[in-house]
Amino acid sequence: MADYQDTEEPAPADITRNAPLRAPSRRRLPWKRGLFALIALGVVAAAGYYWYLTRDEVSTDDAYTDGRAITIAPQVSGNVITLAVDDNQFVHRGDLLVAIDPRPFRAARDQARGQLELARAQRDNARISLDIAKTTYPARLASAQAAVASAQAAAVKAQSDLRRQRALPPAATTRELLDAAIAADDQAEAAVRQAQAQLAEANLVAQNIAAAETQVKQLDAQVEAAQAALDQAEINLGFTNVTAPQDGWITKRNVELGNFVQPGQQILAIVSPQVWITANFKETQLDRMRPGQKVMIRVDAYPALSLTGHVDSIQKGSGSKFTAFPPENATGNFVKIVQRVPVKIDIDSGLDPQLPLPLGISVEPTVSVR
Template identity: 40%
Template sequence: MNAPVSPAAAAEASRLTQPAPPPRRRRRWLLRLLPVVLLLALGLGGSWYWTVGRFLAETDDAYVQGDISVLSARLEADVLAIPVGDNQPVRAGELLMRLDDRDARLQVRQAEASLDEAVAAEATARETLEQLRAQIGAARAQVAQAEAEQVRAAADAGRTRALVGGGWSSRQSNDQAVADQRKAEAGRQAAEAELAVRQRAVAVQQAQLDQAAARREQAAAALDLAHRNASYAEIRAPFDGIAGNRAAQLGQLVRPGQRLLAVAPPPEQLYVVANFKETQLAGMRPGQPVEITVDAIPGVVFHGRVDSFAPGTGSQFSLLPPENATGNFTKIVQRVPVKLVLEPGQDPAALALLRPGLSVVAEVDTRADPGAPRGVLAAAAGTLGLR
């Protein structure tokens, strides 16, 4: 005997046994429109590539760069103070590190004493020169006196000789007059020799004065050098930037040439070096616009321009440049570093996040009209002449 069946169960069984309804018309229309949509998308993509895409040179081999100044010690001393902390913004001329300058100040005092000694030696040489010049005047007067004495002695000898011939004077008087004449001549010659010695002594003393002046200049230069070395005890920021990478600690003994810390430029002075393939450089020129995206700052697009091109490919500046003149050869596409600078007036908050060394993606617009829109619809409208 069969069990009775409820009306609900009978309705469900009837629904399941009915055939499926035919597909709707809307699905048919969608299938018919699908090729049209695909053709339209293909046309828009082709139009964009032909008018925009093929003129965009893009590379991810690009990095943020900055002219980082590495500060080193110029003298051997202990570190006394480090007023700045790591990653702290600094201003140009701000004190970053102070070294012990006691040895340098002692060298300054020693150089000052040497300069005083050299100045005194120069003054002594100058006074000696003036004294010798005065002695030359006295020697010339002695020469004149000797010449006058010679003239008198010669006259007396002549008169005595005449008197002896006339019998009015003795031969002894004549001999005495002749001796006086010869003595006067010898005195004149001695006075002239003394004058020559004094004149030559002036030339020698003038050379000694020049030597003393040179020693004074040398001592003055040594003093300037000592002052300069003393100034190296204070390490100051060369420009506005951010201090970091400190390699010295308080109380540490540092030596000349030892790296102490570095100062990186502020974010607005950073730039990008992009290594483009040589096949991408055909239409690239300085001044063309660039869109830069930084991996560490997603969602932000920085605007820049092409500044300059490196004088050679990156391989030419490597430690071991390639030499392809021997052996087998495989052509490898080379890359040329291109410097990209940021345009002013960009988001300060985004710029503050830039750091040298960050990876970026750079896209250069090499079109004749780089100000034209880059969008797909705008490119299609330009192709159809609608704008």
């Protein structure tokens, strides 16, 4: 009997005692579903609220700081004898950057100055000659005219004397007197011809004065050329001191003391303090974008820095249009690609003097297109 009782099934009371262990699991399932639904509803609400807040905002991560980088190059060749700046140094407009050996240029200036003085002396001498010519040539003309009149009068007298000698009877004169009269007449005619020739030469008064004036003009031109050469020599001497054209920071310095530099050789660059943002927005983002709209700017290098600005302008052309080899969509197969258009954004506030913004660092602008 004892063995039979040990193998009996549990009494109903035992089953009832274990039943409450399974009942709570069935009652908790509806609460879990409600919790999941509530979470999903919260996510949808948060997404809708985020969309509502950002529906009037356009942003891009294809944006960089931009500014003016001025390339500095000498305009004369020579050895660098002074290097007055260092890397990343701030300079002001007019500050000396590099000095080139000025001795050859001083010699060229002095030579040009001597050529100018010589040209001026020659020009002054020509002016004096012109003043003399204006008096001398008219006087020579008058003298030649008087000489012609005198020679003609002498010729008339000689002819009269000859006629009288020939009219006398042979007994009243001699052969010697007749020969002398003939010679005097010939001499008087020769004197007239000589005086007339001198008069013809003296008649060129206007031409002689014009020649003197032309000489003065020629020497005036030589003086101007010599003055220009001196001015160029002075300019070249001034070019030996390379100065900063505006305020900014020294960058890309590749010149050292003692280097021989050539005209046009890039020796350094100056980055101006003015910085703006160049953001390359997709063409599909430009529909509501207008100049003057407010922009929030996040800088990757300084996450804690918050900048504000405004849209300055939108470039009149996509970036691909101004590449070295712009696309030719009218030839071959065509695949539509969303283009990007550079937008200039000016920074209004938020800059920290202790946190400089180098050109070309990544930023993320967000434009409010309300």
